[in-house]
Structure formats: structure tokens, C-alpha cells
Amino acid sequence: MTITVAGITFDHHRYDQRGDVLYLSVGAPRAQAHGAETVEGHAVHYDEDWAVIGLTLLNVRATLDREGALTITLPEGQIAAAALSDLLAA
Helix, strand or coil: CCEEECCEEECEEEEECCCCEEEEECCCCCCCCEEEECCCCCEEEECCCCCEEEEEEECHHHHHHHHCCCCCCCCCCCCCHHHHHHHHCC
């Protein structure tokens, strides 16, 4: 089963019913190089090139029961250090 969020298809998932946490990943779960938090408190996991490789969604069932939908605002505008190194040279 896959789910697509903001054009990103996640093909692996694991739901922790006790903690009400849903883990989604693109490909097999792997270590992140970077991370960020959404305004809703979810975690976004990135690889070394700032491509999204996973999401950790909190209070999923409780939110769906209360609001009928889960909002995920992905942070945008990440720029890798290498892309800015020439601009920052003294």
C-alpha cells in the first residue's frame, strides 16, 4: 500500500497504535541526514540532498477522529550548504 503526500509517494509504513504514531518512508526506512518539524508538530526526514525520505506523524487517529483530516505542512525552501558556499565566501 502506498500513500502520496504533497506529490511524494511513501511506500513503507508502520503504525504504532499505542503511541498513535504513523511512520511513513520512501523506500526502506533509513537514517536521515537532516530533519525538520512541521507547524503541526510532525517530523520530516530528509536525505543528504534534502529530498524527503520519511514522515513521522503524531496523534494520527486522535486527529482524524476529532477533525476528520490530518494536515501536514511540509517545510519548503531548504538550500544545501554547497549551493551557498560561493555566495558566502569572503
